[in-house]
Amino acid sequence: MKKTTLFFRGQVRRALVLFALLPFVALSGFPVSSARAATTELTNVSYDPTRELYEQYNAAFRTYWKNKTGADVTIVQSHGGSAKQARSVIEGNAADVLTLALAYDISAVEKAGLIRKGWEKAFPANSSPYTSTMVFLVRKGNPKNLKTWGDLVQSGVGVITPNPKTSGAARWNYLAAWAWAHQKYNGDEKAVREFMSRLFRNVLVLDTGARGSTNTFVRNGQGDVLLAWENEAYLALAEHKNEFDIITPDLSILAEPPVAVVDAVVDKRGTRELATAYLNYLYSDEGQRIAGKNHYRPSNPKIAAEFANVFDLNVKLVTIHDPLFGGWEKAQTEHFNDGGTFDQIYSR
Amino acid sequence: MNKEIWIPRLLTAVSIAFVLLMLVLPLVVVLAEAFRSGLEVFLRAATDIYTLKALRLTLTATAAAVLLNTLFGLTAAWAVTRFSFRGKGVLSTLIDIPFAVSPVIAGLVFILVFGRISPLHPFLEAHNIKVVFAEPGIILATVFVTFPFVARELIPTLEARGTDEEQAAALMGAGFFTIFRKITFPHIRWALLYSVILCAARAMGEFGAVSVVSGHLRGKTNTLPLHVEILYSEYQFTAAFAVSAVLVAAAVLILTARNIVEHIAHKEDDLNVR
Numbered sequence: 001m002k003k004t005t006l007f008f009r010g011q012v013r014r015a016l017v018l019f020a021l022l023p024f025v026a027l028s029g030f031p032v033s034s035a036r037a038a039t040t041e042l043t044n045v046s047y048d049p050t051r052e053l054y055e056q057y058n059a060a061f062r063t064y065w066k067n068k069t070g071a072d073v074t075i076v077q078s079h080g081g082s083a084k085q086a087r088s089v090i091e092g093n094a095a096d097v098l099t100l101a102l103a104y105d106i107s108a109v110e111k112a113g114l115i116r117k118g119w120e121k122a123f124p125a126n127s128s129p130y131t132s133t134m135v136f137l138v139r140k141g142n143p144k145n146l147k148t149w150g151d152l153v154q155s156g157v158g159v160i161t162p163n164p165k166t167s168g169a170a171r172w173n174y175l176a177a178w179a180w181a182h183q184k185y186n187g188d189e190k191a192v193r194e195f196m197s198r199l200f201r202n203v204l205v206l207d208t209g210a211r212g213s214t215n216t217f218v219r220n221g222q223g224d225v226l227l228a229w230e231n232e233a234y235l236a237l238a239e240h241k242n243e244f245d246i247i248t249p250d251l252s253i254l255a256e257p258p259v260a261v262v263d264a265v266v267d268k269r270g271t272r273e274l275a276t277a278y279l280n281y282l283y284s285d286e287g288q289r290i291a292g293k294n295h296y297r298p299s300n301p302k303i304a305a306e307f308a309n310v311f312d313l314n315v316k317l318v319t320i321h322d323p324l325f326g327g328w329e330k331a332q333t334e335h336f337n338d339g340g341t342f343d344q345i346y347s348r
Numbered sequence: 349m350n351k352e353i354w355i356p357r358l359l360t361a362v363s364i365a366f367v368l369l370m371l372v373l374p375l376v377v378v379l380a381e382a383f384r385s386g387l388e389v390f391l392r393a394a395t396d397i398y399t400l401k402a403l404r405l406t407l408t409a410t411a412a413a414v415l416l417n418t419l420f421g422l423t424a425a426w427a428v429t430r431f432s433f434r435g436k437g438v439l440s441t442l443i444d445i446p447f448a449v450s451p452v453i454a455g456l457v458f459i460l461v462f463g464r465i466s467p468l469h470p471f472l473e474a475h476n477i478k479v480v481f482a483e484p485g486i487i488l489a490t491v492f493v494t495f496p497f498v499a500r501e502l503i504p505t506l507e508a509r510g511t512d513e514e515q516a517a518a519l520m521g522a523g524f525f526t527i528f529r530k531i532t533f534p535h536i537r538w539a540l541l542y543s544v545i546l547c548a549a550r551a552m553g554e555f556g557a558v559s560v561v562s563g564h565l566r567g568k569t570n571t572l573p574l575h576v577e578i579l580y581s582e583y584q585f586t587a588a589f590a591v592s593a594v595l596v597a598a599a600v601l602i603l604t605a606r607n608i609v610e611h612i613a614h615k616e617d618d619l620n621v622r
Contacts, residue, residue: 043565045563048581051581051582052582076565076566076567076568077565077566078563078564078565078566079564079578079581080564088481088563090464090465091459091463091464091465091480091481092459092462092463092464092465092469092478092480092481093480093481093563093565094478094481112464211581212581215580215581219585235583239583
């Protein structure tokens with residue numbers, strides 16, 4: 001018996017070595033990335049509600065690029081909650097361009113060293129080719145008669161919004177509600193907090209992204225009102241005719257979803273020219289009209305005017321640069337980071 | 349007396365009701381939704397370029413998981429049941445990690461190890477190796493979550509068999525591979541096949557870990573389960589259920605294969621006893 005065990009010792013060692021080598025065998029089999037090959041492939045990492053917009057825009061851009069250079073280009077899309085998407089790029093998701101929900105998320109990528117300073121001015125209109133705002137999507141006929149933010153805190157109103165920790169839309173509509181309350185209570189911060197606290201007590205489901213919330217409200221029938229991107233609300237309306245109404249509150253926020261070229265990635269892949277052209281074309285008349293048709297407000301006022309019958313262009317819009325918020329950096333720290341006002345009002 | 353008759357009946361009725369409600373009903377709903385807008389819509393969704401690419405990736409990851417885990421499972425089961433060595437207890441505990449750890453955490457670990465924030469990153473970057481947010485990451489994540497299946501199935505089988513025959517063979521001068529081929533393998537082949545099938549089934553359906561390392565790049569790092577979620581998010585409900593139906597079909601195939609294997613294995617066991 002003892003002898004056999006001895007005899008096996010060498011085998012044990014061999015088996016263990018084989019076992020230890022496995023991960024390396026596994027790794028060596030992996031195809032080396034094709035990044036160096038001269039492919040004209042462009043990766044656009046975007047946020048949730050832009051799926052339909054970029055599907056149409058990419059087709060238009062492919063045609064434009066083909067006519068201009070004769071080259072075919074493949075555009076790879078990725079969609080998800082804005083903060084989550086920025087995170088994935090920081091962690092190594094090789095996006096050539098970022099088209100996110102708010103500047104803060106692109107700044108996070110800048111801080112990680114992937115985007116150079118000054119990207120906000122690299123393209124016209126604060127690098128925001130289209131804007132949007134936050135509206136209410138309510139069930140047909142508005143049975144709970146919800147007109148503005150103040151109506152949302154009544155008892156028995158079920159509110160659906162994504163989670164401000166992960167979603168751009170949620171942060172925009174949180175700030176819109178805050179701005180409304182600030183005006184209503186003449187800047188009495190205690191009253192504003194109390195209002196926000198009541199608002200979030202009415203929230204039934206906090207999804208991680210805007211599209212998840214839309215599905216919760218539209219498809220699964222939860223809640224009485226969805227706080228949504230204007231474009232997302234129109235899209236839901238188009239998908240489900242005669243089931244919903246859009247209510248534009250008297251005050252909302254001007255959401256400027258920005259775009260940026262990811263310098264570290266395009267320099268490595270040699271796609272800077274293509275990436276820049278891709279974002280620039282968003283500002284062309286065709287790009288602007290595609291944005292308008294997808295219910296984004298075109299940043300070019302001339303094209304925006306073509307859609308005056310769709311959008312309520314007269315709604316009072318505060319911006320993130322309003323002294324109340326002082327830009328995304330400040331707003332993020334004050335409201336959404338750990339221990340910020342959102343944590344305070346939500347845990348209460 | 350009466351009690352003894354109705355208790356098993358009641359239990360059977362409860363289990364059948366449960367199975368119908370929890371397993372059969374959802375499957376029926378998936379199929380009904382998939383074909384709701386007609387066969388043509390179903391076929392268009394099932395043969396869409398992104399669906400096909402997702403299918404290819406899912407099959408690649410499944411094949412890799414089956415291959416690597418079979419290799420690993422065999423070596424690990426062999427090592428744990430045939431030899432005593434220091435750290436044996438640790439090894440057999442480590443094998444179970446993927447069962448205990450949430451797949452999401454597994455995904456995050458891969459991001460930390462192979463992502464841009466990892467200390468390994470400069471090396472990977474210099475050699476142009478992309479792991480996470482690319483196919484290798486998907487494969488790694490799939491391999492990870494299906495890691496224990498083969499080993500866990502083989503260890504009890506090998507333990508039950510004992511080591512007598514192998515020791516006899518060793519005494520008679522048979523080498524490692526001869527022993528494996530002539531004695532060990534014939535005993536475990538059905539258990540091995542069975543575990544491979546389970547491994548494949550789990551690999552095809554993996555969502556959590558893969559979702560974290562995927563980056564959701566359409567046509568590049570989307571597996572079928574991820575593709576279902578994307579379609580669902582894009583209001584393409586019929587297409588989402590059509591792709592789900594493809595996954596269901598694959599699952600049914602795998603289960604059929606499993607039953608056949610079980611059946612044959614039983615038959616052979618009976619023969620062996622005789």
